[in-house]
Amino acid sequence: MFELNKLAKLSYNQDNPKSPYLFSGITVQIQQAERIALIGSSGQGKSTLLRTLALLSSPDEGMMLLEGASYQEVGARNWRKRICYVAQQAVMLPGSVEDNLRTASRLHGTSYESKLADELLETSGLSELDLQKNARELSGGEMQRIALIRSMLLRPSVLLLDEVTSSLDAMNTRAVEQLLQKWHEKEGTTLIGVTHELEQAVRSSERVWFMSSNTILEDAPTVRFFSEPSTEAARKFIGLIKEEVQL
Numbered sequence: 001m002f003e004l005n006k007l008a009k010l011s012y013n014q015d016n017p018k019s020p021y022l023f024s025g026i027t028v029q030i031q032q033a034e035r036i037a038l039i040g041s042s043g044q045g046k047s048t049l050l051r052t053l054a055l056l057s058s059p060d061e062g063m064m065l066l067e068g069a070s071y072q073e074v075g076a077r078n079w080r081k082r083i084c085y086v087a088q089q090a091v092m093l094p095g096s097v098e099d100n101l102r103t104a105s106r107l108h109g110t111s112y113e114s115k116l117a118d119e120l121l122e123t124s125g126l127s128e129l130d131l132q133k134n135a136r137e138l139s140g141g142e143m144q145r146i147a148l149i150r151s152m153l154l155r156p157s158v159l160l161l162d163e164v165t166s167s168l169d170a171m172n173t174r175a176v177e178q179l180l181q182k183w184h185e186k187e188g189t190t191l192i193g194v195t196h197e198l199e200q201a202v203r204s205s206e207r208v209w210f211m212s213s214n215t216i217l218e219d220a221p222t223v224r225f226f227s228e229p230s231t232e233a234a235r236k237f238i239g240l241i242k243e244e245v246q247l
């Protein structure tokens with residue numbers, strides 16, 4: 001369904017003696033709808049990888065295919081309709097919350113599904129929100145959920161989630177996790193989510209992509225990754241986080 005073949009992005013710092021790449025040699029396949037957690041330490045390029053998958057940044061080498069068609073064949077506009085990136089720092093466009101929710105359908109020429117929007121607002125804990133409110137006056141957590149719903153309304157094949165619950169309290173985090181799980185089951189959407197919370201990765205994925213050494217060093221079922229990581233880097237990473245959690 002979605003395939004990356006030797007995908008690479010050059011680093012800003014070309015003089016780095018270790019590698020000229022931020023990441024390289026990324027070869028993975030997604031055969032059917034999956035929930036994938038993209039994890040790894042800070043600065044590995046997780047966000048940049050997601051942005052590249054959504055064609056918000058171009059790959060420097062390698063190939064990306066969606067249902068057998070390359071990103072060049074599909075074209076940036078159609079590609080971005082089908083593979084949506086939801087940023088950690090949600091960006092609200094000028095206007096009301098409703099204007100924001102309508103943006104994606106307006107841009108892509110699809111119809112706005114107000115009933116679905118209401119359902120998504122309710123399930124993510126935003127049923128009380130005044131849709132005529134200026135979107136830029138929302139709290140960080142409200143903006144994150146509106147940005148997520150704005151993308152979901154496009155019904156993409158792949159949703160790329162960049163720490164989308166980082167501004168939410170525990171209750172709303174769970175609500176959004178459940179919303180995404182149901183969406184994945186109902187719509188068959190593939191979810192690829194960056195998280196720094198390993199418990200969240202365990203709760204909300206069946207597969208892990210572990211980024212280290214400028215690539216996806218491990219690609220494994222979530223349970224196996226956390227019980228028997230096959231590289232020293234992953235063992236260290238899991239161990240460090242466990243220590244932090246105990247503190």
Ligand SMILES: Nc1ncnc2c1ncn2[C@@H]1O[C@H](COP(=O)(O)OP(=O)(O)OP(=O)(O)O)[C@@H](O)[C@H]1O
Nearest residue numbers: 010011012013022041042043044045046047048049
């Ligand atoms: N071509 C590039 N594109 C984007 N970032 C690059 C590039 N080359 C080098 N960098 C650097 O690499 C890092 C990549 O940051 P990015 O946010 O993608 O990593 P991350 O793994 O998501 O980090 P975090 O977990 O802290 O959010 C940044 O420090 C950035 O300056």
